[in-house]
Amino acid sequence: MRVRPLGDRVVIKRIEVEETTKSGIVLPGSAKEKPQEAEVVAVGPGGMINGKEVVMEVKVGDRVLFSKYAGNEVKIDGIEYTILKQDEILAVLE
Amino acid sequence: MRVRPLGDRVVIKRIEVEETTKSGIVLPGSAKEKPQEAEVVAVGPGGMINGKEVVMEVKVGDRVLFSKYAGNEVKIDGIEYTILKQDEILAVLE
Amino acid sequence: MRVRPLGDRVVIKRIEVEETTKSGIVLPGSAKEKPQEAEVVAVGPGGMINGKEVVMEVKVGDRVLFSKYAGNEVKIDGIEYTILKQDEILAVLE
Amino acid sequence: MRVRPLGDRVVIKRIEVEETTKSGIVLPGSAKEKPQEAEVVAVGPGGMINGKEVVMEVKVGDRVLFSKYAGNEVKIDGIEYTILKQDEILAVLE
Amino acid sequence: MRVRPLGDRVVIKRIEVEETTKSGIVLPGSAKEKPQEAEVVAVGPGGMINGKEVVMEVKVGDRVLFSKYAGNEVKIDGIEYTILKQDEILAVLE
Amino acid sequence: MRVRPLGDRVVIKRIEVEETTKSGIVLPGSAKEKPQEAEVVAVGPGGMINGKEVVMEVKVGDRVLFSKYAGNEVKIDGIEYTILKQDEILAVLE
Amino acid sequence: MRVRPLGDRVVIKRIEVEETTKSGIVLPGSAKEKPQEAEVVAVGPGGMINGKEVVMEVKVGDRVLFSKYAGNEVKIDGIEYTILKQDEILAVLE
Structure with a gap:
């Protein structure tokens, strides 16, 4: 199944980063705060949003x-995604 | 009875998805969180909404x-629907 | 007495729908949630509302x-009405 | 003393309606909810209000x-009035 | 010292009105609610306020x-004033 | 170190006014409410702020x-300042 | 890894200033309030943000x-940064 976000919305999938504590213990994703890193999975068309031109x-x-x-968390085919407006994305990592 | 939504409103009907837990038990819709998937049943005409052009x-x-x-939950002829503004729809599944 | 709503306001009168429960008992309007169906009784002229053109x-x-x-509930000649802005009307039933 | 409301404000005086209960007892205004009916006593000039043209x-x-x-309740020469913006007036009774 | 309000602000000085109760007792200002009557002491220049033309x-x-x-209460040379935006003034008494 | 406020911001330094109580005791600044008088120390360039032209x-x-x-209180070189938007300044004393 | 902020966002890194108390004790950053001084690490492109031109x-x-x-605190390669909108920056120190 494909997901097509409306307007200036973006579908992202959180990236679980393994983290090593100072004492050397490896913390899997579930033992930590929710990660804030994600990969973009689908991008809306942008255009006139609330009377304002939004370029993706x-x-x-x-x-x-x-x-x-x-954003909103949704489950598609059993996998968790977040759908948010592009303006809620802070930065791109390169 | 037919329902004609005003402005940029959309009438949707939630889709109850059966879900199988890890232990193999099938959960009917009522035993879970409210589903976030729905089928579009009626679409408003769009046009000037609050002084801004909205295309459906x-x-x-x-x-x-x-x-x-x-959105708002309403019962029409005994069936439950949700009426919301198009902007509250996150994505279309294809 | 006639009531003339200002701007984009609409006067409506709730419709009490009798409802039969599964066990066959008929519930009069007062024993249920407030109904969300109503008949339009008077319509304002629309026009420029807050600097935006509103067509009724x-x-x-x-x-x-x-x-x-x-909206606001008011009593005119002993009968209860609701006065709301057209934008608070979700849909027309046909 | 005369009161001249600014902008799109209107000065109104609540009308106390005597009401007869089903058992035939007459309730004076003070024994009931605040009335929502009023007579217009003074009308502001309208014009550009917050950058938007308002016609009274x-x-x-x-x-x-x-x-x-x-609105705001004020006492002028010992009499209580309410000063509100025209947009807070729901309807005119004719 | 002279006070020059910025933008669409107005400096006012509350007027304490003596009030006679029904039993004939005179209540000085301090025994009552804060008065809502005031005299205008200084008026800002108006002009473009938040991108909107304001005429004083x-x-x-x-x-x-x-x-x-x-508004805001301030003390200048030991005397209490209120500084508010013109839009918070309800009416002029004549 | 020099501080250059951005946009329509202004840096001010509160002025502690000594105050004599009725009984003749002099209250230093710290024994009173926070003063609302200040001296302007630096002024932003103004210009287009949120799509609106602001003249300082x-x-x-x-x-x-x-x-x-x-506004926001900040310490620069050990001295306390307040940085606020010009619109939060009520009046100039002359 | 490089971080590229979107729109009118700015990535900053707080500067921990050592502070000497009156009694001569040196307080490291962690024993104080969060510092409000920071160095700019990356700057978004600006442009049309919410329908308004923003110049960085x-x-x-x-x-x-x-x-x-x-702003939002994020960790990139184990180092803490804050990502905020340029409008949340109060002043530049020179």
Whole structure:
């Protein structure tokens, strides 16, 4: 199944980063805060959103940082995604 | 009875998805969180909404994801629907 | 007495629908949630509202669905009405 | 003393309606909810209000319905009035 | 010292009105609610405020009614004044 | 170190006014409410702020009144300043 | 890894300033309030943000003051940064 976001929305998938504590213990994703890094999975068409022209600046495959708690979490085919407005994406990692 | 939504509103009907837990038990819709998937049942005309031109991007029959708690729940001829603004629809599933 | 709503306001009268429970008991309107169906009784002239042109899309006699808790309840000649802005009307039933 | 409201404000005086209960007892105004009916006493000039042109639609002597709790209550020469913006007036009674 | 309000602000001085109760006792200002009557002491230049043209409609010496709790109270040379935006002035008394 | 405020921001330094109580005791600044008088120390360039042209009306050295709790307190080289938007300045004292 | 902020966002890194108390004790950064001084690490392109033209006024290497609690804290390669909108930067230190 393909997901086509509306307007200036973007579908992202959080990236679980393994983290090593100072004492050397490896923390899997679930033992930490929700990660704020994600990969862009689908991008809306942009255009006139609320009477304002929005140009999409991110593209599929981009690795992005986003504001914790931003957007809506949805499950598609059993996998968790977050759908948010492009304006809630803080930065692209390169 | 037919329902004609005003402005940029859309009438949707939630789709109850059966879900199989890891232990193999099948959960009917009522034992889970409210589903966020729905089918579009009726689409408003769009046009000037609050002084801003809104073009309708969804059509009857589309399968959509929407923001939990969005919109108003109404009962028409004994069936439950949700009426929300198109902007509260997150994505179309294809 | 006639009531003339200002601007983009609409006067509606809730329609109490009798409802039969599964066990066959008929519930009169007062034993249920407030109904969300109403008949349009009077329609404001529309025009420039807050600097935005509003065209009235409903007319006297229309049967409408409206957002629960929307608008102001008033009593005119002992009868209860709700006065709300057209934007709080969700859909017309046909 | 005369009161001249600024901008799109209107000065109204609540009308206390005597009400007869089903058992035949007459309730004076003070034993009931605050009335929502009022007579227009003074009307501001309208014009550009917050960058938007407002045309005054009510006139002195009009009998109006207004949103409960709307506006500011003031006492002029010992008499209580309510000063509200025209947009808080719901309808004119004719 | 002279005070020059910025933008669409107005400096007012509350007027303490002595009030006689029904039993004939005179209540000085301090035993009552804060008065809502004031005299205009200084008027800002108006002009473009937040991208909107504001024309000043009150002048020094006007007796005005204002919204209780509106504005900021300040002490200049030991005397208490209220500085508010013209839009918080409800009416001029004539 | 010099501080250059951005946009329509202004840097001010509160002025502690000694105050004599009725009984003749002199209260130093710290024993009173936070003062609302300040001297302007630096002024931003103004210009287009949030899509609206802002002209700076205060200048370095002006003595101003400002809204209590307005702005952000910062320490530069050990001295406390407040940085606020010009719109939070109520009046200039002359 | 390089971080490219979107729109009018800026990436900054807080500067921990050592502070000597009156009694001569040196307080390291962690024993104090969060510092409000930071160095600009990356600057977004600006342009049309929410339908308004934003020109970026800060540049990489600038030392800035920002509003406490402003922005989002993120960790990139184990180092903590804050990403905020340029409008949340109060002033540049020179």
